[in-house]
Amino acid sequence: MSKRIYALLSTAVILSMPIKALAADGKVDTGDSAFVFVAAALVFLMIPGLAMFYGGMARKKNALNTMMMSFILISVVSIQWIFFGFSIAFGTDIGHLIGGLNFAGFAGVGSAPNSVYAGTIPFALFAMYQLMFAIITPALISGAVAGRIRFPAFVAFGILWSILVYDPLAHWVWGNGGWMRNLGVLDFAGGIVVHISAGIASLVAVLVLGSRKDFKKTSMLPHNIPLTLLGAGLLWFGWFGFN
Numbered sequence: 001m002s003k004r005i006y007a008l009l010s011t012a013v014i015l016s017m018p019i020k021a022l023a024a025d026g027k028v029d030t031g032d033s034a035f036v037f038v039a040a041a042l043v044f045l046m047i048p049g050l051a052m053f054y055g056g057m058a059r060k061k062n063a064l065n066t067m068m069m070s071f072i073l074i075s076v077v078s079i080q081w082i083f084f085g086f087s088i089a090f091g092t093d094i095g096h097l098i099g100g101l102n103f104a105g106f107a108g109v110g111s112a113p114n115s116v117y118a119g120t121i122p123f124a125l126f127a128m129y130q131l132m133f134a135i136i137t138p139a140l141i142s143g144a145v146a147g148r149i150r151f152p153a154f155v156a157f158g159i160l161w162s163i164l165v166y167d168p169l170a171h172w173v174w175g176n177g178g179w180m181r182n183l184g185v186l187d188f189a190g191g192i193v194v195h196i197s198a199g200i201a202s203l204v205a206v207l208v209l210g211s212r213k214d215f216k217k218t219s220m221l222p223h224n225i226p227l228t229l230l231g232a233g234l235l236w237f238g239w240f241g242f243n
Helices: 002-016 030-057 060-090 123-145 151-174 191-209 225-242
Strands: none
Touching: 030 060, 030 123, 030 225, 060 123, 060 151, 123 151, 123 191, 151 191
């Protein structure tokens, strides 16, 4: 029993140590890098999984539109993330509310580690891993607005929501100097930045947009349950990287 307690205490001490202490030499650790790279790939796999999950539950007429809502975010969110989204989330703190633009255009985001966020892995790898979360969060909202909003309108919404909501919230919780992080908030698996934000946004969107067209007039049964099950399997598998 004493050995188990010692092991738990040792693990707690290691996890609480600053990144600088774990990587004082500032060198890239190949094991850490491989682990984060695989985790990023698993989270990326959740995006097509989410598309299939929602697409299978939608009506046949809305299936393609619903699935493309997830896929289009891979491109548009990636662009905003590179230009300024990552910097808003993880740039130099401004008033504990937002990050500066010192990383805009991925300036200074390269193969070298970063002492604040990525002490043992390339900073660019950290940015890529965080990008996966930035993509899938607005994609989660698509399930609520499927059948309620046109595709171009959702693309515009996804871009604006990412910039105005997700990026600042990521800084509050995960960014160095963010006010929630300073309060001691721990959000290892995106419960606040990803799920609470997407859940509230979905609820607000539903209340604003109202019922789906033809609600209570025609059948709205899912058109492909096996597709939904396959998507759920990919989400479940990708969750290992997410967590």
